[in-house]
Amino acid sequence: MADRKPFVGGNWKMNLNATEAEQLVSALTTTLGDVSAEVAICPPFPYLASLGRQLSAAGSAIKLGAQDVYYQSNGAFTGEVSVAQLKDVGVQVVLTGHSERRHVIGESDVLINAKTRAVLDAGLEVILCIGEKIEQREAGQTDAINAGQLGYGLAGVTAAQMERVTIAYEPVWAIGTGKTATPADAQAAHAAIRKTLAFLYDEKVAAATRIQYGGSVKANNAAELFAQPDIDGGLIGGASLKTDDFTAIVQAAG
Numbered sequence: 001m002a003d004r005k006p007f008v009g010g011n012w013k014m015n016l017n018a019t020e021a022e023q024l025v026s027a028l029t030t031t032l033g034d035v036s037a038e039v040a041i042c043p044p045f046p047y048l049a050s051l052g053r054q055l056s057a058a059g060s061a062i063k064l065g066a067q068d069v070y071y072q073s074n075g076a077f078t079g080e081v082s083v084a085q086l087k088d089v090g091v092q093v094v095l096t097g098h099s100e101r102r103h104v105i106g107e108s109d110v111l112i113n114a115k116t117r118a119v120l121d122a123g124l125e126v127i128l129c130i131g132e133k134i135e136q137r138e139a140g141q142t143d144a145i146n147a148g149q150l151g152y153g154l155a156g157v158t159a160a161q162m163e164r165v166t167i168a169y170e171p172v173w174a175i176g177t178g179k180t181a182t183p184a185d186a187q188a189a190h191a192a193i194r195k196t197l198a199f200l201y202d203e204k205v206a207a208a209t210r211i212q213y214g215g216s217v218k219a220n221n222a223a224e225l226f227a228q229p230d231i232d233g234g235l236i237g238g239a240s241l242k243t244d245d246f247t248a249i250v251q252a253a254g
Contacts, residue, residue, distance in 0.1 A: 004210045006037040006226065006253035007166055007233040009065060009127060010240025011095065011214075014044055021047045022054060027243040029058040037233060037253040040065040040093050040127075041240070045081060052090030065093040065127070068101060071114035083122040093125040095235075097153055099172045103133070109152035116165075117156055125164045127235065128153045129214065130193070134173035142171075143192040150196050159201050166210045168235040169193060174215030175237065183224045183231075186213050190230035219245045222252035 016024065021043055032039055042065035043051050052064045070080035086094065096119065097112040112128075119126045130149040132142045146169065157165065169189055171181055181189070190211045198206035213225055214235035225231055233253045239245040 004208065004232045007210050007212060008037050008039050008246075008250045008253050009093070009095075009166075009168070009212065009233075009235045010039075010041045010246055011067060011098070011235055011237050012041065012043045012241060013067070013100070013237060015241055016043070016047075018047060018050065021051060024241065024243060025051050025054050025062075026058075028062060028246065029055065029060040031243060031247040032062060032250055033060075035250050035253075037250050039063065039250055042067045042093075042095055048086070048091060049089040056090065063092045063125075064090050065095065066091045067095050067098070069094050069096070069115055069119060071111070071118040073118075083118050083124065087122060087124065091124065093127060093166075094119045095127050095129060095168075097129040097149065099129060099131055099170050099175055103172065109149065113153055113155050116153055120157060120161045120164060123164075125166070127166045127168050127212070129168040129170050129235065131170035131172050131214070137171065137173060142189055146189065146193055147196045150193065151200060154200060159205050162197075162201060162205050162209060166212060166232075167193060167197075168212040168214045170214035170235065177216060179216060181213075181215055183228050186215070186225055187228035187230055190228065194230055217249060219248035219252075222249040226253050 040063035055062055066086050069083055096116045101107045116126050116128055130146050132145040136145050193211055194206045197209055210232040212233045212235045213231050217234040217236050
């Protein structure tokens with residue numbers, strides 16, 4: 001893992017109500033009070049402001065993340081949320097390119113890039129998600145798909161801005177399915193992603209960029225996955241909704 005600080009993000013997706021979200025944050029501020037890994041939670045939009053205040057009042061180091069953003073600064077974009085509005089409620093990190101945004105909502109590489117650049121231009125951190133579908137994996141296209149999504153997603157992003165970029169490798173076939181790439185498979189994909197970063201930038205940027213694994217990470221497989229040299233933590237879905245499971249995963253990251 002070189003000198004990269006482990007980073008674990010919890011993507012709550014479209015889950016929990018206000019009370020449940022507050023209870024989960026309250027529990028996590030206690031159980032994650034002394035972990036060495038960096039941690040972020042990404043609740044649904046309606047709860048960002050209140051949970052941001054809750055984290056601040058608790059003096060917690062847990063970062064507040066948003067699951068999405070729109071790239072325009074303001075205007076007639078019904079239903080969208082701007083980077084400035086996210087910053088206003090304390091958001092520090094934003095997800096872009098999540099597989100569900102790509103393959104369920106239908107976001108293009110061009111749109112994902114615009115969102116990524118808007119987040120970075122505003123001074124926030126971004127977790128750029130990439131990953132292949134099962135038919136692409138079976139066709140031996142994993143590395144090509146990841147390289148393409150990486151190249152599009154980072155177009156126009158400077159080497160200096162890369163200090164605020166984390167890449168999340170999410171094999172689409174392993175999200176919410178219970179299937180997980182073997183540690184060796186995940187490591188191979190991460191190593192190829194790092195090689196692509198070296199091509200796009202240089203070896204220094206590649207070595208410094210954190211690459212999370214995001215494919216059905218559980219408390220019982222996290223340690224083996226995170227022990228791989230190019231896996232720098234995880235982007236966690238369902239397990240991030242359970243205090244004990246998420247705490248165990250974060251602790252496994254170091």
